[in-house]
Amino acid sequence: MSEPNLTATAALIALGASEAPRSLPNLNRAPFEIRALKSGFLTALTWIAALLASVPLFSVIYRLAIEGGSRLDWEALTALPPSAFEQGGGFGNAIVGTLVMVGLATLMSVPIGIFAAIYLAILDPDSRLAHSVRFLSKALTGFPSILAGVFVYAVLVVTMKTYSALAGGVALAVLMLPTVVLAAEQAMMMVPKKMKDAAFGMGCTRAQVIWKVVLPTGAPGILTGVMLAIAGAAGNSAPLLFTALFSGYYLTSLTEPTASLAILIFNFSGMPYDNQIELAWAASLVLVMVVLVFNILARIIGRQKH
Amino acid sequence: MASHHFDHVDRSGSVSGPPSAGDYVFDRGFRGVAWLSAVFILALVVYIVIEIGGKALPAFSEYGFGFLTSTTWNVQTGQFGILPEIWGTLYSSLLALIIGGVFGVAIAIFLTQDFLHGHLAAVFRTIIELLAAIPSVVYGLWGIYVLIPLLRPVANWLHGEFGFVPFFGTSLSGPGLGPAALVLAIMILPTVASISVDALHQVPYKVKEAAYGMGTTRWEAILKVMLPTAGSGILAALVLGFGRALGETMALAMLIGNSNQISLSLFSPANTLAALLASSFPEAGPVEVRALMYAALVLLAITLIVNAIGLAVMKFATRKFEAER
Numbered sequence: 119m120s121e122p123n124l125t126a127t128a129a130l131i132a133l134g135a136s137e138a139p140r141s142l143p144n145l146n147r148a149p150f151e152i153r154a155l156k157s158g159f160l161t162a163l164t165w166i167a168a169l170l171a172s173v174p175l176f177s178v179i180y181r182l183a184i185e186g187g188s189r190l191d192w193e194a195l196t197a198l199p200p201s202a203f204e205q206g207g208g209f210g211n212a213i214v215g216t217l218v219m220v221g222l223a224t225l226m227s228v229p230i231g232i233f234a235a236i237y238l239a240i241l242d243p244d245s246r247l248a249h250s251v252r253f254l255s256k257a258l259t260g261f262p263s264i265l266a267g268v269f270v271y272a273v274l275v276v277t278m279k280t281y282s283a284l285a286g287g288v289a290l291a292v293l294m295l296p297t298v299v300l301a302a303e304q305a306m307m308m309v310p311k312k313m314k315d316a317a318f319g320m321g322c323t324r325a326q327v328i329w330k331v332v333l334p335t336g337a338p339g340i341l342t343g344v345m346l347a348i349a350g351a352a353g354n355s356a357p358l359l360f361t362a363l364f365s366g367y368y369l370t371s372l373t374e375p376t377a378s379l380a381i382l383i384f385n386f387s388g389m390p391y392d393n394q395i396e397l398a399w400a401a402s403l404v405l406v407m408v409v410l411v412f413n414i415l416a417r418i419i420g421r422q423k424h
Numbered sequence: 425m426a427s428h429h430f431d432h433v434d435r436s437g438s439v440s441g442p443p444s445a446g447d448y449v450f451d452r453g454f455r456g457v458a459w460l461s462a463v464f465i466l467a468l469v470v471y472i473v474i475e476i477g478g479k480a481l482p483a484f485s486e487y488g489f490g491f492l493t494s495t496t497w498n499v500q501t502g503q504f505g506i507l508p509e510i511w512g513t514l515y516s517s518l519l520a521l522i523i524g525g526v527f528g529v530a531i532a533i534f535l536t537q538d539f540l541h542g543h544l545a546a547v548f549r550t551i552i553e554l555l556a557a558i559p560s561v562v563y564g565l566w567g568i569y570v571l572i573p574l575l576r577p578v579a580n581w582l583h584g585e586f587g588f589v590p591f592f593g594t595s596l597s598g599p600g601l602g603p604a605a606l607v608l609a610i611m612i613l614p615t616v617a618s619i620s621v622d623a624l625h626q627v628p629y630k631v632k633e634a635a636y637g638m639g640t641t642r643w644e645a646i647l648k649v650m651l652p653t654a655g656s657g658i659l660a661a662l663v664l665g666f667g668r669a670l671g672e673t674m675a676l677a678m679l680i681g682n683s684n685q686i687s688l689s690l691f692s693p694a695n696t697l698a699a700l701l702a703s704s705f706p707e708a709g710p711v712e713v714r715a716l717m718y719a720a721l722v723l724l725a726i727t728l729i730v731n732a733i734g735l736a737v738m739k740f741a742t743r744k745f746e747a748e749r
Contacts, residue, residue: 145639153641153644154641156641156643157641157642157643157644160643160646161539161642161643163530164530164533164534164539165534165539167526167527167530167531167534168530168531168534168539168548170527171527171530171531171552171555171613172548172551172552172555174555174566174610175551175554175555175558177566177570178558178562178563178566181566181569181570182562185569229461230461230464230465231461233457233458233460233461233462234458234461234462234464234465236458236461237458237459237461237462238462241455241458241459247459247462247463247466248462250466251462251465251466253735254465254466254469255465256731256735257469257728257731257732257735258469260664260667260668260671260727260730260731260734261671261727261731262670262671262672262673262698262723262724262727263671263673264671264673264698264701264702264720264723265472265476265671265720265723265724265727266472267701267705268476268701268705268716268717268720269472269475269476271705272475272476272479272717273475292468292472295465295468299465321440321442321443323443323447323448323450323451324451324454324455325447325450325451325453325454325455326443326447326450326451328454329454349557352559353557353558353559353560353561353562354559354560355559355560355561355674356560356673356674356698356702359702359705359706360705360706363706380559380560380561380674383561383562383564383565384561384564384674384677384678387561387564387565387568387678388678395569398565399565402559402561402562402565405559405561405562406558406559406562409557409558409559410554410557413553413554413557417550
């Protein structure tokens with residue numbers, strides 16, 4: 119049972135060895151030799167690792183469905199958060215607050231992100247500015263979200279002297295921006311050069327080429343990026359902690375403290391009252407559903423492209 | 425100018441013509457806005473660094489570098505130090521990197537080395553990507569009410585039997601470093617996996633074919649050919665995953681116990697820079713805010729450095745393959 123010396127044999131064959139090896143090595147499959155067993159063992163380990171890694175997702179979803187689902191009713195979706203010993207209540211104001219702040223962030227980050235991506239992908243892809251913006255956008259994707267909160271606190275909250283939905287929206291926009299820029303740039307670079315050349319050949323200005331050819335063609339990819347950015351922003355809470363803070367009431371103006379689902383979950387999860395903890399689970403279920411809907415939308419739009 | 429010669433041509437029946445003045449203005453304006461947006465991003469990042477740095481300056485001049493090595497955080501006496509938080513940040517992220525890295529790379533191998541058929545692989549990839557979509561606070565909630573109760577008996581048994589090992593030196597009473605690091609590992613796993621998948625996809629197919637042609641087993645091909653060839657890309661995945669772990673906030677603020685101490689034990693409560701910011705900032709007075717701004721600057725510096733290293737390694741990895749083609 120001598121192991122075939124593969125390297126040497128292969129080298130001989132490759133060199134077209136003038137002297138044929140006296141005896142052919144054993145070329146039969148040996149499923150029980152050590153190296154085959156080792157391979158099988160590692161394969162089994164990988165399967166276990168892969169299955170283990172999907173346990174948390176299913177565990178989270180299962181618990182959300184059980185604990186959150188039992189409490190999710192019309193009252194939970196519309197009522198105001200309860201105070202300490204109060205029963206019932208809900209998180210209607212937090213849903214509104216999250217939607218408003220994510221909406222604001224989208225309105226701010228998407229136009230700037232797409233225009234910046236136009237510059238990076240089409241107008242001047244190899245300029246120094248493009249290289250640095252591309253690098254900084256990538257670096258910003260790894261930017262701790264809490265620091266966006268610190269930044270906006272220093273810039274907006276201190277100067278406006280109040281926590282506000284506006285500040286929360288700006289903080290989320292800072293975090294959405296790099297996702298939008300990088301996805302939009304990628305999508306626009308995928309637009310075939312032929313199409314752009316054809317448009318230029320017809321005498322289009324650069325703006326016309328981008329507006330009428332590149333953007334419509336790249337739209338699915340850009341939308342995918344936007345959806346993913348929205349999903350990320352909706353679930354993000356760290357930057358809202360000290361920009362939007364929290365509020366027990368429905369939003370009446372953009373310049374007052376605002377409730378959000380994520381902060382409500384954070385606040386309620388640490389409370390020693392069952393009612394609040396149940397509401398935290400129900401709010402988590404709503405939040406995860408919102409995030410998953412945008413994620414799935416992103417996938418569907420992204421898939422249509424091919 | 426060129427159109428001068430054609431002025432006498434009757435164009436009323438034609439659809440073609442030079443761009444109108446309006447087209448020129450639109451073109452100029454459009455490109456101007458695009459340029460401005462790109463500059464805006466550059467300016468934004470510079471502004472973030474300057475703003476946080478500037479706000480940290482008073483605390484920096486007051487506490488100096490002693491801030492980084494002191495262990496007390498006392499608002500009453502005005503003593504501030506973040507050594508326990510730096511320790512907790514690095515320790516929890518490192519643990520998360522070890523667990524998340526092993527699983528992340530294993531999953532990348534699982535997805536790229538023909539373990540699953542196309543359709544199933546796509547489903548599994550979606551599952552892993554959705555792990556990254558679950559919001560941090562939801563992981564925190566899950567950690568408090570599912571993971572910690574599950575871990576507590578195991579942890580306390582380990583402490584009882586192997587209490588002399590520094591890692592098991594305390595019992596797990598509630599929140600602690602171990603559960604926090606485990607959740608952190610789950611959160612960075614998709615990052616590590618997806619960048620590693622890209623790295624493994626970049627290895628030319630013929631390299632794998634050649635290895636199999638030599639008669640290697642599947643794992644000899646993976647360990648001796650695929651992983652070394654994709655090595656720098658996988659390294660980038662690990663570094664970027666580490667960077668992600670350093671800045672993660674909410675789940676840690678909920679799970680790590682916010683305790684100002686340095687301990688090797690996996691089961692003792694600890695704190696991280698991001699969690700310190702999250703838990704102290706909302707109620708902080710002006711003196712504490714200045715100290716927190718300094719802590720924010722330290723966090724910014726650490727993550728920027730780690731991310732820059734990760735991006736540089738990734739660029740190097742991509743370039744290597746571009747050169748080979």
